[in-house]
Amino acid sequence: MTKVLVVGGGYGGITVAKALDDVAEVVLIEPREAFVHNVAALRAVVDPSWAERIFIPYDGLLANGRIRRAWAERVTADARVELGGGDVETGDYVVLATGSSYPYPAKIGIGERDRLAETHRELEKASHVLLVGAGPVGLEFAGEIRAAWPDKRITVVDRADDLMPGDYPAEFRDLLRDQLYRMEIAVVTAPVDADLRFDCFGARPETGYADLPARRPDGRLAVEADLRVCGTENIFAIGDITALPELKMARLAQMHARVAADNIRALIEGRTGLTAYQPQPDAIVLPLGPYGGVSYAPEAGVLGPEQTAAIKAGFYLDQYRELLGQA
Known part of the structure; x- marks a missing residue:
């Protein structure tokens, strides 16, 4: 089967991985053991009843694919993903969905789960x-x-x-x-x-691993209308890391994910005419x-x-x- 590597298990990453699970061998590369529902993070700080609910295990996400708990150390234009520890994953397609960092507690970083109480x-x-x-x-x-x-x-x-x-x-x-x-x-x-x-304040795109010419000085990645990273054929980028002129929000990352998944599916099936993503107005x-x-x-x-x-x-x-x- 066609192999798709999804780097990052946030809102966009889980959406694109799920959407392609029936048509490709999907490998979700993510160091966390659980998805963090950061949309509710601020409620979890003030209301302890939410403190555990915002952490959702990944183990039910994919029926056919697999989760690889690892950091992506380097991604190159030939769809090669170098992982922490020296391992390498290569795919037919790569989707970069690593999102952005933000000061705690609006985003709960690795090792910060116990800080909520x-x-x-x-x-x-x-x-x-x-x-x-x-x-x-x-x-x-x-x-x-x-x-x-x-x-x-x-x-x-x-x-x-x-x-x-x-x-x-x-x-x-x-x-x-x-x-x-x-x-x-x-x-x-x-x-x-x-x-x-x-x-x-202070959101920063997490793209330090991206060894790609499309990475701009601000860390974001320039993408084509079909969400392929500029200068590549089989690497897509979605969510906060894109240089698209729109707000950076979970719902938009998921919109990107659906377009990227549709386009990868079309490429797998040999169809032409990929879908173009239209940046959304502020809402x-x-x-x-x-x-x-x-x-x-x-x-x-x-x-x-x-x-x-x-x-x-x-x-x-x-x-x-x-x-x-x-x-």
Whole structure:
């Protein structure tokens, strides 16, 4: 069978691996023993009942393929993947899906699983929490902390004068400001002192292993419209590591994955005319705790706290458990 190596077991990686499991020998290269549902990571910090639920085993993902628990040390244009320890995997196709790193706790890194309980205790003790960054992570975390500890002082600091980078209408930000005011979450532009600080900025694409001319100075990979890495014939890149002009989100990584899987399937079957991916306009579902938040999408407009809370009520956990064969 055609062999497809998928490097990275995040949102895009598990989606493309599952989609190709019936038509190729799929090898998912991932050092973790479990998928981390980072979409719910901030809830897991403030609500211990979520702390174990966000870790979902990989063992039910593939019916035919296999999981290789290893780091990818180097990937070259000839579809060669060098692994930690000196082993090598070669494939007919490679999908790079290694995502991005981000400061804890918005993303739980390897070895950080046990930090969740400790961070919860630190938050309980703190009288004033400082969140650096007024983007989606900082604001969502502020809402989660406020819902868990109604009397705690919370400050979000950002150098920018406005909230939420991105192409959102004024109504979106007005509704967001109103909810933050009602929740007594201060948003300032100058640094302040606090008992506990979290950095809520600084996503970095994880592509240090990519020995490819398409790797740009910022670490992202230039891709063609069909999501093949520029200058290669059989290497695809999806998710946060791509240089596509759009937000970096789990749902978009999965959209990339479906296009890449369709195109690899077409190539395997000898079909011509690959699917082109269209970068998506800015859209977001931004919860502020279990009962608040604001959302925007061009086709839906601005949605308020009740609708936003309903959309994110379960953080799509059941969907990912089903995808990973753990429903």
